Amino acid sequence: MSPATHRFDSITETALVEQGSNKWTTYPGTIGMHIAEMDFGVADPVRKSLDEVDRRDLFGYAPEWLYDEVRRATSDFYADLSGYRVPPERIDTLPDVLMGLNVAMDHFSAPGSKIVLLTPAYMPFFTAPTFAGREVIEVPMIKGESDWTVDYAGLDAAFKAGGGLLVFVNPHNPIGKVYSAKEIVRIGEVVEANGARVYADEIHAPLVYSEHSHVPYTSVNEVNAGHAVTAIAATKAFNIPGLKCAQMLFSNEADLAVWKQKCLFTAHMASNPGLFATAAAYTGSRDWLAEVRTYLEGNRDLVTELLPALVPDAVFIPPQGTYIGWLDLRATCARLGIDPSALHTHILEKGKVSFTDGALCGTGLAGHLRMNFATPRPILREALERTAAALSE
Ligand SMILES: Cc1ncc(COP(=O)(O)O)c(C=O)c1O
Incomplete structure (x- = not known):
């Protein structure tokens, strides 16, 4: 992950909510990580x-x-x-x-x-x-x-x-x-x-x-x-x-x-x-794409780096492409006594982060979450910290 500040870092949650996208209005008051849209606008061309x-x-x-x-x-x-x-x-x-x-x-x-x-x-x-x-x-x-x-x-x-x-x-x-x-x-x-x-x-x-x-x-x-x-x-x-x-x-x-x-x-x-x-x-718009891809790769690396410290029993295989990540939180659910089928709602309510329920991605996949990490890095960090806090009670 590149620690240097990037122009996308300064995009705020308030500005994103004001834009009114699906990602930021479906679950008001939460960080939207459920739908495959990016928070970086579009290329000038x-x-x-x-x-x-x-x-x-x-x-x-x-x-x-x-x-x-x-x-x-x-x-x-x-x-x-x-x-x-x-x-x-x-x-x-x-x-x-x-x-x-x-x-x-x-x-x-x-x-x-x-x-x-x-x-x-x-x-x-x-x-x-x-x-x-x-x-x-x-x-x-x-x-x-x-x-x-x-x-x-x-x-x-x-x-x-x-x-x-x-x-x-x-x-x-x-x-x-x-x-x-x-x-x-x-x-x-x-x-x-x-x-x-x-x-x-x-x-x-x-x-x-x-x-x-x-x-x-x-x-x-x-x-x-x-x-x-x-x-x-x-x-x-x-x-x-x-x-x-x-x-x-x-x-x-x-x-x-x-x-x-x-x-x-x-x-x-x-x-x-x-x-x-x-x-x-x-x-x-290929320069814009290259910039976005590099930024996303940095986000992928941030998740890989932060997650073990925040939720030690989470399993995350770093994605090789896409801005979608797959979190296996079955061990965390077992440790905390959370019903895996209630994991998504638990984090939505307690952490105010909206993931996609892994159960929607296949049979037997309750206890997993699908996350969209195409968001400014400070927001991504906050989302992970809020998720960890919701999983520490
Ligand atoms: C793998 C995959 N296929 C299809 C779609 C939907 O694409 P479209 O909006 O073009 O139907 C998505 C959207 O996230 C996707 O991730």
Whole structure:
């Protein structure tokens, strides 16, 4: 962690509450750490692009040249990020990554097949399949000392039990794991052996920390490219999820043809301001992204450093990417006699910090909390101290 003062350090809780975001108004009087938004505003080019929409009165339907611009910007950004180029002709827009999962369930998986999640998983991945009448099969990740491993046999069993679509999230929200090429190849082998499909959610790909790099699921070989569709967006890394614009990347002609035949309305659901802001984020905001990523890595290090002193029996595997952390407080609950299923409420009420209840991220995960550490460092420190105080009674 860098001890030097950074401009983000001086953003205050009062200012954030006044802004009125979801993060700071859902649980009034608490430090908001539950929803995936950052407290650092947006890059200047993004702001200017929205001024431009306003100045030119571009509140109508998005013009073709704008879609083309987003396709080109996405292709370049993704290539620079990962060394893997998806040509603009194989990129299209959609309003958000969750919608991409709906599309993947409807058009890129066997009808009625079950949806496979590596857990802990992002909360809406449990509800979206249920809304679509699809069952979920959970494959818990295996927790090690400093990293997590996929249960490949469990994954195979999930497909054998009717799983048709794996939602593969890399970097993995909420554990922050960044998958290696070797792991991705092995996952692909299990998927392929079962004739299943993959929805690769790479929304957090621009937020990978030092010593790791983003490997796109479809980049490793033709097998993976043949059975996956990928979604990315500027929305997490550039902090614009409310603008509704994501991108679908196609790694084989057959899927692209299905998309063109059946999903064009979905492409047009991306918002006009979102398209503008996305192009500005991918092309003109890379310095801002680098600054944010370094700051977030410092925050990750602060949590790693402070937590053992504040809550000695908390288990925290430092995330390799994303600004989401996963806290295992089961031992703390046992020590204090707190019902794990009441942990989230306990800290909300006594510490005035709003985490996400880990139980929403998979079966048997009560006693865990999901935290968003994309906040000014003094606020992060206070949140951890207040959490520790709530756990010391
Ligand atoms: C892994 C992951 N996928 C999808 C989403 C939701 O993205 P969108 O707002 O584009 O639906 C999030 C939001 O935090 C996320 O973390």
